[in-house]
Amino acid sequence: MNLRLLEIDTSNTQQDQVLALLKAFPCLDVWQSSGSEQISIRVTLPTTQVEAVLNQLREHLPELGNPRVMILPIETMWPMPDLDAPCNQATARLSREEIYANVAQPLQLSWTQLGMVTLSTLIAAIGLLKSSEAIIIGAMVLAPLLQPILGVAVAAVLGDSVLAKRSIKIGSISIGLALGLSILLGIVFPISTDLPEIMARVSVGPLDVGLAIAAGIASALSLTTDNQNAIVGVMVAVALLPPLVVLGLLLGSGEWTLAPGALLLVVTNVIGLNLAATTTLMAQNIQPQSQRWQAQHYTQWVIGIGMVFVLGIMSMVTWQHSSILGAFLQRI
Template identity: 40%
Template sequence: MALRLVKILPPEGFNDLNELVNEDDIVDSWIDKSEGGKTVINLLADVELTEKILGELETKFSGKEDYRIVLLPISATLPSHSDDEEENKDKATEQEKDDERVNRISREELYEEIKKVVDFSWVYLVLIALSCVVAANGLIRDNAAMVIGAMVIAPILGPNVGLALATTLGDKALLKRSLKSILYGFSLGISLSFLMGLIINIDPDVSQINSRTVVSYADIALGLAAGVAGCLSFTRGISAAVIGVMVAVALLPPMVTTGLLLGSGMYDLAYGAGLLTLTYIICINLAGIITFLLQGIKPHSFVEQREGEELSRYAIFIWVSLLILLSVIIYFEFL
């Protein structure tokens, strides 16, 4: 079972050190004192209970600013925290604790993980450019291995999951950063692919290209599944590289295909590839918002919760409306 270390630097004059959190929620605790006399409280807890603990600490320190809480991952501890020890505890206490588990990493940890892959930078643009070059070569040469390699490089997942989380939490700052990364990333990808389409002879009958010029209801199912898988992987703390492979498979190839076909003047086929790309974007974001909501991810304060719920409703309405519109287009043009 994954553990986290919560390091607490309490505000000055705070003496209620023994009643910070419920002892049943933690594996172990100890207090350190620095040379300057600063008190550091250490709590070792299951990852699934850290959100509850952080919420309790934030409530206790409400109105104070001179404190700091740091959450650190734990690779291993000795003696180990075994499941047998938990089974020997009182069943009633265990049931209460199970009811309080969120079955995911904490909201705060999730936010920091996603924020790292959302922030716009030159590295992000370089990775987008490199992945497009590799994907274009794979598509033109009908080489699936190259396409898969491009999927591994592409940092497309982060901004889309960030957009879903931002609308769930009502976080406008994260929303703006996510939209900026998506806009610049896709603009660069389409533009670079367009230029390659201008100078390279494109054969639309190549299977890697041709298969991405039509849209079906199966693609909607794929997009929804990819969105759920990506968000669940983030909330469970799985490596971002693994998530990138799962979700980039839905976004990168059709995006590059769209640019290549536009550059080659094959506008009818480019329309189909562009529609496929848009379908995946809509499905991933819709599935992401619903997944986050079902996992109980919400803002901490009441005011923020109201804003988050309102923004989530608007986002779901918009994504569902677009998905219905796409379904109608698919029915009349591709079936």
């Protein structure tokens, strides 16, 4: 349902101010229970209004201390609301606070995170060596590499340096672990360049750039609309892990001529995904409550660096394909 339950715990002195602020919003259902010192105000409201309500509470109640607010999704309720009513129409996106929680809470450097990266790398390597697409897809779904990239995008639009540092740290460690393990596997099991799943990931084409950008847009939309089922499809589509494992296997096997192509594909996926996700979040008007200048500064850097990389990769890809096409025409 496109409804949220806000539980606002406030004091007796703030009660009237909170209720006065809530009256300014349509489609709200408000009820309250009183205690000796604390007042609990419960509000059911459309998801689209959560961010506006929280902004008003922060803006008008700073001198008395912000009340504590819990945001809870509503699975169902009785009596059932009229889903055709304007207040219950489909929401454009979640609130800023829910988006932050969805991306920040899973970003924990734990043994579970490292174990998932290790296992997904082993599974991907086995799938590549056996040329099994089913095994490779399983590794892509298992690998927790998408969340840090989304964390960088959210941190940029919110101007959150702490989230940015944590996302970069966890992403770098995860990528480094997967690459290092893949190099060891390449040393132990030298690969054959005849394997189709390996050779499919040693070059970058225009479609690969478009795939990374489309996956970045889809990942941002799935994050902001709480459609977590779509995240699985994005993981499979962008395929972050297999090119990384291919790069490690090639380096471990001493295939130096093919390794740069796999590296370029990894960089294309990461940069294209982050650039598209950041731009999509900006287009949805996700802004911080404060420090907007810092957020603008971060997004300018992310988009600027991303555009330079994407244009550079596109130029390189275009030059390579034009050289191949020219050689082909000369033979004819």
